Amino acid sequence: MSDPSDRTPAADVAAGTAAAGPAPAASAARRTASLSNPFALGFLLTLGGLAALVLGLAVASLSTILIYIAFALFAALGLDPVVRWLEKHNVPRAWGMLIVFLGFAVVVVGMLWLVIPAVASQIKQFFDNLPSLIADFQKSDVYAWLTSTFSDQIGTLLTDAQDFITNPSNLASIGGGVLQVGVSIATAISGVIIVLVLTLYFLASLSTIKTSFVRLTPARTRTKVASLTNEITDSIGSYLMGMVILAFFNSVFAFILHVVLGLPFPALMAVIAFCITIIPLVGTVIFWVLATTLALFTSPVAALVFGIAYLVYMQIEAYVLTPRVMNRAISVPGALVVIGALVGGTLLGLLGALIAIPVTASILLIIKQVLVPRQDAKI
DSSP: OOOGGGOOHHHHHHHHHHHHSHHHHHHHHHHHHHHHOHHHHHHHHHHHHHHHHHHHHHHHHTHHHHHHHHHHHHHHHHHHHHHHHHHHTTOOHHHHHHHHHHHHHHHHHHHHHHHHHHHHHHHHHHHHHHHHHHHHHHTSHHHHHHHHHHTTHHHHHHHHHHHHHHOHHHHHHHHTOHHHHHHHHHHHHHHHHHHHHHHHHHHHTHHHHHHHHHHTSOGGGHHHHHHHHHHHHHHHHHHHHHHHHHHHHHHHHHHHHHHHHTOSOHHHHHHHHHHHHTSTTTHHHHHHHHHHHHHHTTOHHHHHHHHHHHHHHHHHIIIIIHHHHTTTSOOOOHHHHHHHHHHHHHHHHHHHHHHHHHHHHHHHHHIIIIIHHHHHHOO
């Protein structure tokens, strides 16, 4: 009997090849069996496609609920810095959360109580004064220049627009009918209630959610993940609270300008300013163009003054207010801000535009603290 030590390396290689031989052979056999039974292969592929289709339809059906959850989560992150500030001043978290949430609810209800009647009356006044506004605009120098440049097409467009806006049937058709408008209003109210309730739950269990998320990661990385999670949530909360504060400043300034210059619908324009300027980066520019254009229908001089004054305010906001309000938020390069806002707005509308910058900042933070150190450690 031969000694195993007498085996040559070539024999060892041959033995290893023989031992490893059955596995590739089995794989080849399975592939051959699959190809020889195309019915079973097609059946499996069809089941996979159907499962993916059902999953996609389920996500599409749940899109509204997912949007509610996202709004509530970001609202909770925005209110959490105030709760933690109260905790630092010896207020228990439960009481601090109750104070912040009730204060937030009182502010929202108070604003709606003050704004909705004024907005409703001003919308009615707008439709009542629309013919006179158009008549005054037709007497202005701007209209004369437009007419001389574009012939009589401007007058025809104004007349058609007036007839379309003042016709109730057209407005009803835009909204899908009176019943559809009522259903939309009821859906919006129920959605607001759902978001408020979810915000309260998320705000109460935010620390538990973060702890549970950290425990899903390996034990050796939990310290780093916990630090990174806290930094991301803190920056998102500071950013969202800052956006609300800046939008509030915009609405107050727009209201004051409309009152001082005698422009119509100051309350309505203040609400529009708040809703538009809460969109990062492009919101103030959009409102500046929109409000200045609407002011042209009242007075070109007032529109010019409004445009200049609001442009000056935009510079003050960019170089004075924003750095002070956003001092705790993560800085994001301007190009990425524009790209993120465009991508988010295209995919998810207003929600996408709101969360685009926090998501972009979070990705940058993860890249800086996770990916870059790993690459630096490689030799």
